[in-house]
Amino acid sequence: KAGVTQTPRYLIKTRGQQVTLSCSPISGHRSVSWYQQTPGQGLQFLFEYFSETQRNKGNFPGRFSGRQFSNSRSEMNVSTLELGDSALYLCASSPFGGAGANVLTFGAGSRLTVL
Amino acid sequence: QQQVKQSPQSLIVQKGGISIINCAYENTAFDYFPWYQQFPGKGPALLIAIRPDVSEKKEGRFTISFNKSAKQFSLHIMDSQPGDSATYFCAASTTGNTPLVFGKGTRLSVIA
Numbered sequence: 006k007a008g009v010t011q012t013p014r015y016l017i018k019t020r021g022q023q024v025t026l027s028c029s030p031i032s033g034h035r036s037v038s039w040y041q042q043t044p045g046q047g048l049q050f051l052f053e054y055f056s057e058t059q060r061n062k063g064n065f066p067g068r069f070s071g072r073q074f075s076n077s078r079s080e081m082n083v084s085t086l087e088l089g090d091s092a093l094y095l096c097a098s099s100p101f102g103g104a105g106a107n108v109l110t111f112g113a114g115s116r117l118t119v120l
Numbered sequence: 121q122q123q124v125k126q127s128p129q130s131l132i133v134q135k136g137g138i139s140i141i142n143c144a145y146e147n148t149a150f151d152y153f154p155w156y157q158q159f160p161g162k163g164p165a166l167l168i169a170i171r172p173d174v175s176e177k178k179e180g181r182f183t184i185s186f187n188k189s190a191k192q193f194s195l196h197i198m199d200s201q202p203g204d205s206a207t208y209f210c211a212a213s214t215t216g217n218t219p220l221v222f223g224k225g226t227r228l229s230v231i232a
Contacts, residue, residue, distance in 0.1 A: 009163070038219060040222075045224075046224065047222050047223060048222040048225075050220070050221070063219070095163050095164070108154075108169075110165075113162055113163050114163055
């Protein structure tokens with residue numbers, strides 16, 4: 006059974022640019038959550054999607070957005086990149102909505118560096 | 121406001137020793153407490169989880185101890201091995217449509 010796949014694994018952008026990250030959940034999983042991981046802040050919740058609907062949103066500015074497609078694949082977008090956006094972006098999937106009550110399976114992450 | 125406080129930030133343990141990582145939470149509505157293990161270059165993976173109706177859960181060398189009145193829970197790794205060297209995250213959530221809240225992580229190094 007394939008795990009959670011995130012692409013790209015590594016990318017470098019400059020300030021002001023935008024970036025789109027992709028996540029393919031485990032087959033059959035309908036919930037996708039996104040987290041930002043940085044050395045100083047640990048894992049911070051960005052948003053969760055279930056059946057193409059955003060169910061939860063973390064405390065991030067509107068530059069961070071996401072969506073989920075009918076096949077449960079998800080994308081997140083960060084516009085007008087800032088240096089502080091440099092981080093590992095993790096996607097996690099679970100079988101049901103309400104990801105907090107279920108086992109989250111994480112992908113390996115997309116490492117974003119903003120110069 | 122950090123809802124789950126984890127300590128220590130880093131930990132060095134001799135091979136065969138006991139590793140102990142502690143977490144404290146504030147929200148009394150939390151009722152699900154998992155621990156995740158993350159190796160370099162990998163995403164976090166669920167290690168063990170507990171709900172507040174029990175005070176301890178053991179899986180192999182890994183044990184969660186839970187103290188509801190103190191709002192604290194801890195991970196004990198018995199007979200620590202170099203292969204256990206990783207970053208460990210505690211987390212908490214309420215049942216239902218709420219996201220997991222993570223501690224900031226503990227980097228464990230097990231030395232021979």
